[in-house]
Every structure is written in C-alpha cells, then in structure tokens.
Amino acid sequence: MGNSNKKELLSIASIPLIMTLGNSMLIPVLPAIRSKLGVTSLQVSLLITVYSAVAILLIPIAGYLSDKYGRKFVIIPSLLITGIGGLIAGLAAWWMDHSYVVMLIGRFVQGVGAAGAFPIVIPLVGDLFKKDSDVSSGLGLVETANTFGKVLSPILGSALSMVVWFLPFMFIPVLCVISMLLVLFMVKPPTKSSKPTKSISFSDYLAQIKTIFKNNGRWLYAIFAIGCVCMLVIFGVLTYLSDLLEEKAHVYGIVKGCLLAIPLAALCIASYVTGKVIGKNQLLMKWLIVAGLLLLAGSLLVCGLVGSTFLLLVFISLAGIGIGAALPCLDVMITEGIPKEERGTITSIYSSMRFIGVAIGPPLASILVKNSPSLMFYMIAGISILAGAIALFAIKPKKDEQAPLKRALA
Template sequence: MLSEHKGSLISIASIPLIMTLGNSMLIPVLPAIRHQLQITSFQVSLLITVYSAVAILLIPIAGYLSDRFGRKKIIIPSLLITGIGGLISGLGAWWLAHPYSVILIGRALQGVGAAGAFPIVLPLVGDIFKKESDVSKSLGVVETANTLGKVLSPILGSLLAYVIWFLPFLTIPLLCVISTLLVAFLVKTPAKQDKQAKKVTFGNFIQQLKLIFKQNGRWLLGIFAIGCICMFVIFGTLFYLSDTLEEKYHIDGIWKGFVIAIPSAALCLASFLIGRKIGQNKSLMKWITFSGIVLVTGSIVWTGLLKDPSIYWLITLISLAGIGIGVTLPCLDALITEGIAKEERGTITSIYSSMRFIGVAVGPPLASVLVKSSAHLMFYCISGTCVLAALLALFAIKPTRDEGHAS
C-alpha cells in the first residue's frame, strides 16, 4: 500500500525535485550569467551541457554500483557530491574575478552527483513497492516531482538571481542536505534487495546486460530514444524561450520566471494526472505515449510556421508541447520499471537516464546554434526528432496481449 511507504515516497520524490532545481534553475538566469561573465550564448549553454555530459558517462556505472551495493549507499554520497559542486560554483562566482572555468568545474562535479542520485530513484521505487499498480502511481509521483522542479525552477531561479546572480548555485548545497537527511532516515529498502545486491558481480552485470538487450532490445531502445528526444525538446525550447522573452518581448527578472513556469506547469499537471490513471495497462501506456508525442510534434510545427508569433501564441503552443511530454514521461518510466526484473532495474534505468541526460545536454547548445540562422529552422529540426519519437512509440513498443508486458 502507498500509505505504508508515504515517508519513503516523499523522501525519494525530493531527489528528482532537487536534481531538477539544480539544473533548470539556471535556465532563466543564463542571459544574466552571460552578461556578468561576458561570454557567448554557446559558452553559457555549456553550464547546462557539462552537467549532463558528465552524468551521461557515469550513470551506467552508478546503476551497476546500486545493483551491487544497494540503492541508498549510492544515492546519499551522490547527493552530498551534488551539494559540494554547487558550493564550488557559487563560491567561485562570488570570490573570483574570472570564475567561468571554476563554475564549469563545479557544474561537472554536480553532474557526478546527479549520476548517482536521480537515475537510482526509478529502481528504488520498484524495490519498495510490490504491486505494479502501486509502482505506476509512485513513479507518477516521482515524475511529477521532477516536473514540479521544472515549474519552480524558473520562478525560484529568477527570485534568487534578483538578489544576486550566483545565488542559485549556493542554494543547491542546502537543498541537497535536506534531501540527504530525508533519504537517510525515512527510506527503508527491503532486506531482500540488499541481499540480492551483494550477489551482483561485474561479470554477471555484463552477462545480464547482454541477455536483457537480446530479449528486450527493440522496445528498450525505442523508449531510450523517446526519453532522449523529450528532454531535448524541453531544454531546447526553454533555452530559446528564456532568451526570446528578454530580447524580443522585453520580459526579464522575476516576471520572466513566471512566464517560463507556465509550460512547465502544464507538463507537471499532465504528468501527475496520467501517473494516477495508467495503472498496469501497458497497451494504454503505448498509445498515450504515441498521442503525447503527436501533440508535441503538432505544437512545435505550428510554432515554426508562425511568422511572428505573439507572446500568447508562443506560450500556448509550447505549453501544449509540455502537456504532450507530460503524459509521455510517466508511461516511459512505468514501461521501463515494470518491464524489467527487480535485480536488473538499476542497470536498465541508469541507461535510460543517460539517454535522457543526452537530450538535456544537446538541447541548449543546439538551440543556440540553430536559432542564429532562424528560429523557424530550430523548431523544424526539433519537430523532426518528434516525428522519429512518434514512429518509435508506434512500432517499437509492442505490449503482448496475454501478459501486458512490453516486448
């Protein structure tokens, strides 16, 4: 029952919330950081990319280590490392005349911590809850916490930067300490999972990985790619929106944070509602995923076709894309977590998280490059990836009739 593990679920949900805040809080203040440091748009986008690039490399290792030694033993040190990275970035910005390199180092260290925190959340949920319906609902809460972070990030980031531009960096250590204490004292992992973890050797890890992809490669790779594309769309469009609100519509500061929060709020609400409804029906998950991606594609294409969109049209269409992604993400999480055996979840969900981080890493710098040629070109390129995601949802994810599992 969910009520029996309420404290654990709240503590677990704090991890994606804080990891998202640690990255997405910077989106609305990137123009201010660029101005303060006197750097290019591409250079400032690397503050997002370096975080994600480091995480991409380390997430599979963290997944293996969580299978080998247990989830909490990886999550807790990772949260502390994330906090230290934020502290280095914040103090570097505060104390140094030319802090860009030090900020990048701190962001890279945050990426190391992120690799062992959020990706381990999905298998941890699968370990704690026995019923698949409870797993789906819990994953919906986790994904909602993730998207809630995206809602709060632009508002909180803008408020903190209004005080002083580097304050968002210094807020991360405090948030990480809070999450660490919650996980340490409230999350109770099953004793059986801890015993199983000790049996996982590196040789077993490689053999399991080969076997998993031999049996489930098609639908797993499809979900990996869709998750990557969803993150690419989110971070690419929000990066574009952050710059456009200041340069074209002259909206900055706290008000810009509230405007950017609108598409994120739409995404968050959609994730919450779908997470409560999908249950164990994997066929339903497939068609919701496909429909969500179609909605994203249509919204992004429409945005690209508009010659000179008003602020209202721009926010409406990006919010519709947010709803499409919001209904898609909980389905992907559930398909991954419920379609893989418990002892293998850490490995597979870590690879899935790596793919999502690739989308996060690529989105801002690619958007900064494409928008120099044309905003229309940027939207058409993004919509092209969405078409690919829709085709993957339609043909790669095929639940069986009898078992309801993706195959």
C-alpha cells in the first residue's frame, strides 16, 4: 500500500468516524435531552431511530447512484446534507421552547445525508486497492474508525453537553465540513473500474441485482442478518447502560462517557486486529464470525444474571470483542464477493440492514427494560445465538479459500 493510498484511506476513514460521532454522541446525552424536552424514554430514543430509519430507505438508492456516477459524486453532497441536518436540530434546541418535533426533522435530514456517506465507503475501499490483503486491511481500518468513533462518542458527547446540552448537535456540521474537505482534496476520483462500463437503465440494474441475489442469496442474507444483529446489540445495550450509570450508579458527565467507552474500546481493538489477520481467508472469516457471535451471546446471558455495574461493564466489553471480531469479516466477505459494477448497491443494502439494527436497538431496549433488564439481555442473547447459527450453516466459503488455513494448521 503506497503513501498516496494511505492518505486516501485515512481521509476516507474520517467518514465513518464522523458519521458515528454524529449519531453515537447523542447516547450519553439522551437522559439530559429527555429531561430538557420533557419527553419519554421512547420518544427520546426516536432521535436515534428516525436518523437510521430514513437512511435505511435511501441507502440502496445512494448505492445505485455511486455505481452509476462515482463514489465521490454521492459522498460529498451527502456530508453537506448531514451537516445541515445537525444544524437544524441544534438551532431548534437553542432557539425554540418546544423543539422536539423540529429536532426530529433535523435528524431526518441528517439521516438523508448519512445514507450516502458511510455506506459508500465500503465499496470505495474495494475500488481503491487491487490486492485482497490491502482490501481487508483497508476495510479493517474503516471498521476501526467506525468503532473508534463509538469509543470517542460518549466521552466527547458528555464533554460537549456539560457546556450546553444541545452542543453535540451543533458540533456535527463542523465535523462534516472537515471530512468533506479531506475527501474532496485527498481522495482521487475512482477509476473506471469502479463504475459500469456503460450506462444502463434502473430496471436493467435491478435485474442484475436480482441475478446476484439468485446466485448468492444464501450467504448474502446471512451477512445482512448478522450485521443487523451486531448493530442492534451495540445501540440497545449502550442506551440501557447510559441510563443505568446515571439512575442507579449516579455517574454523570465525562466519567460516564469514559465508562461507556470501555466496551467500545474493546470492540475497536478487536476490529483492528481482525482486519490485520484475516487477509482473504474466507474459512477463517467464517469461524471468527461464529466464535464472535457465540462470545457475544454468552456474555449477554451472563449480563442478565449479574447485578454489579462493574461486572456488567466487564461482560459487555467481552460482547464488544465478539462484535469486533465479526464486523471486519462481514465487510470483506461482502466487498470481495460482489463484482465492482454492482458492489455499491449490494454493500449499501448491507449498510441498510446495519442501520435497521441501529434503529431497532434503542426503542427495543427501552421497551424490554420496563419489564426487566434481565429480559432484555436474554432476548438479545437469543437473537445473537440465532445469528451464530445462521453464520454456521449459511456461510459456506469456497474450497480454494480454505487452503491457506489448512496449510497453516498442517
């Protein structure tokens, strides 16, 4: 990987970092927002959900446009729209007494922009590198940047909210401008291989996608489902943990942010290491996914049994390691398994499924916790076990991809 490629990759990695900050920064602030706006836990969780819900609908369209016109053509305007959405939400909170509805609208606009930002990063990395090892390493860095954003989010969100509770919203436009400038000036336009060789109609394009699903549906559906489960767990558990630290442990501000960052740091480190070691070995990827999901499920089951906040943090951190082992493998499998001409759309559908998990996680946690926190942990542990079973039986690596691991074990 050359120096120019490294600069491009670092610039691209700013997108998932900033997109994650724009959403996850709100998690430690949700209790304060609920208090300031006088809304319920379910209503405040919709500030996360509406962002994700609109992105779910628009991500496949953004993927199609990126395949047809190029990745930067979609990414740069999307970053601008994301910043505008954050500005709307922040100004509404600042200037209006009853700002909840306008803040939801701002988050809706932000979700429109998010649809064309991070989801396009995955195929863009696949376009930039020819070597499989460079692709897997690049995607590992992207997933690490995404996770590092989650690590930094609770700390930064808590710090900003100590100045004024709506400042995290106002910080989003600043971050988006930085990322937009980096991509604009540091990332070269994708090569011709990143776009179709000829223009085709949307109906013909859909027919191509249908053919891809017909030939690869089994493992694609499995990866979509697993990505959704991983995001559901992250955002659901962190939403619960944020409330728990304030209401029961009486931990606030930056200290709370640092505690929330611990399991995310474990996830981040696991993602980085996994991206470095997997290469193009699909058999290794499969077993890392299965093992990661089993570690996730086991940790969540224990979380349902313990009452100590310290032990809860320990086992949620173990759950984070499980997710961190799985995510880079999912990214590489779906990027390398699809032709470049259709890669943007397929990876965007995958990103949509991850956003579904983000959208479902916080409200699901809020509903289940009303009955019992243990019920919440047992429920999502069961979902994680199901995801592990799907990975075990639906993901079948090609035989020629198994040879490297067999040689390594010989």
